[in-house]
Amino acid sequence: MKKNIAVIGGDGIGVEITAEAIKVLNKIAVKYNHEFEFAHVLMGGVAIDETGVPLPEETVKICKASDAVLLGAVGGPKWDTGSDGKPLQGHLRPEAGLLGIRAALGLFANIRPVKLFDVLADSCVLKNPGKIDLIIVRELIGGAYFGKRETYKDESGARAAYDTMLYRDWEIERIAEIAFKLAQKRSGRVCSVDKANVLDSSRLWREVVWEVYNREKYKGVTLSDMLVDNCAMQLVRDPSQFDIIVTENLFGDILSDEASVLTGSLGMLPSASLAGICTDSRTESVIGMYEPCHGSAPDIAGQDKANPLAMILSAAMMLRLSFDMDKEALDVENAVERVLAKGLRTGDIYRGYDGTKIVGCAEMGAAVTGEI
Numbered sequence: 001m002k003k004n005i006a007v008i009g010g011d012g013i014g015v016e017i018t019a020e021a022i023k024v025l026n027k028i029a030v031k032y033n034h035e036f037e038f039a040h041v042l043m044g045g046v047a048i049d050e051t052g053v054p055l056p057e058e059t060v061k062i063c064k065a066s067d068a069v070l071l072g073a074v075g076g077p078k079w080d081t082g083s084d085g086k087p088l089q090g091h092l093r094p095e096a097g098l099l100g101i102r103a104a105l106g107l108f109a110n111i112r113p114v115k116l117f118d119v120l121a122d123s124c125v126l127k128n129p130g131k132i133d134l135i136i137v138r139e140l141i142g143g144a145y146f147g148k149r150e151t152y153k154d155e156s157g158a159r160a161a162y163d164t165m166l167y168r169d170w171e172i173e174r175i176a177e178i179a180f181k182l183a184q185k186r187s188g189r190v191c192s193v194d195k196a197n198v199l200d201s202s203r204l205w206r207e208v209v210w211e212v213y214n215r216e217k218y219k220g221v222t223l224s225d226m227l228v229d230n231c232a233m234q235l236v237r238d239p240s241q242f243d244i245i246v247t248e249n250l251f252g253d254i255l256s257d258e259a260s261v262l263t264g265s266l267g268m269l270p271s272a273s274l275a276g277i278c279t280d281s282r283t284e285s286v287i288g289m290y291e292p293c294h295g296s297a298p299d300i301a302g303q304d305k306a307n308p309l310a311m312i313l314s315a316a317m318m319l320r321l322s323f324d325m326d327k328e329a330l331d332v333e334n335a336v337e338r339v340l341a342k343g344l345r346t347g348d349i350y351r352g353y354d355g356t357k358i359v360g361c362a363e364m365g366a367a368v369t370g371e372i
């Protein structure tokens with residue numbers, strides 16, 4: 001299969017980790033007889049330096065024409081202030097590129113797997129974590145972050161502000177579909193999280209999620225509901241009960257950050273932002289952007305210290321979700337697991353245990369490539 005992949009290395013460690021993911025993908029291409037064509041494009045601080053804007057039009061054009069986008073990370077202290085020493089306005093900062101590309105590609109679903117590898121169990125903040133292997137499916141371009149908002153003074157002169165959490169049925173339908181299709185590729189348990197005991201938008205959320213479930217009859221999938229306050233508690237009490245959590249934007253933002261600490265390091269957390277999902281029955285290409293959850297880590301940039309595994313695992317997500325290459329994705333994930341089992345650790349996951357050794361970003365990438 002031939003696929004065109006846009007690569008946004010970005011800033012800081014972004015360039016180092018995307019280089020390792022490309023090595024892994026090239027090995028997959030050879031082993032499974034695929035052709036991956038990579039187009040390197042500018043975004044973030046490096047784009048500001050070279051073109052004056054964080055998201056050049058050329059980048060949007062190439063990403064839109066690609067089958068998927070791999071993104072390292074953007075941002076860094078160099079671009080926090082302008083040449084006059086004053087803080088840069090939001091739309092001129094590297095991170096504006098990130099929001100811009102999500103909007104331009106219509107990426108409405110954020111998928112964050114939270115998996116604790118057995119060999120890294122000691123890195124988990126929980127005493128007895130059990131098996132942690134869940135995915136949070138977060139609606140990404142609706143709800144309170146995008147609703148009408150205002151800060152004003154009311155009639156009494158008091159300062160007041162509001163944000164509106166608005167959802168339309170089709171916005172809920174399309175994210176629910178993603179969760180159910182994803183569940184069919186896993187153990188099949190979907191938990192829809194809302195605040196239906198209080199919020200109208202949550203009552204609609206719950207109603208529509210069940211409508212989609214009953215209408216489409218997703219084979220092998222079970223659906224349950226949970227209130228968000230309970231879910232926040234259950235995630236640290238017994239995360240092993242969850243397979244797929246689907247929820248709206250604000251709840252998903254908070255729950256996914258809470259869940260992320262369960263894996264031990266930011267350097268282990270991949271993510272995908274999707275405009276749809278590829279399945280056996282659906283052949284058209286579905287654009288997705290695949291990136292680690294962490295930032296550009298300026299404190300370790302250029303020192304070969306970054307953990308490339310979140311980026312490599314994001315590339316595995318791309319194979320599975322945008323290209324429907326389940327076998328290839330599993331091959332990459334198993335290679336990561338074997339490398340960890342052999343004791344290789346980047347600094348962020350090194351705990352000094354016998355049988356483990358610290359390696360750099362390039363050596364870790366080469367080790368994973370070697371295992372495929």
Ligand code: NAD
Pocket residue numbers: 013072073074075076077095098266267291292293294295296297298299300305306307308310346348
């Ligand atoms: P960060 O995620 O870059 O770093 C936080 C800490 O985690 C640092 O100590 C860093 O060294 C460490 N770390 C992160 N990823 C690592 C990896 N792969 N291997 C080893 N250690 C790793 O967060 P920050 O320092 O708050 O932000 C730095 C810059 O990144 C800022 O400009 C911020 O706006 C930007 N940022 C970008 C994205 C993105 O591009 N998606 C996301 C978050 C932050």
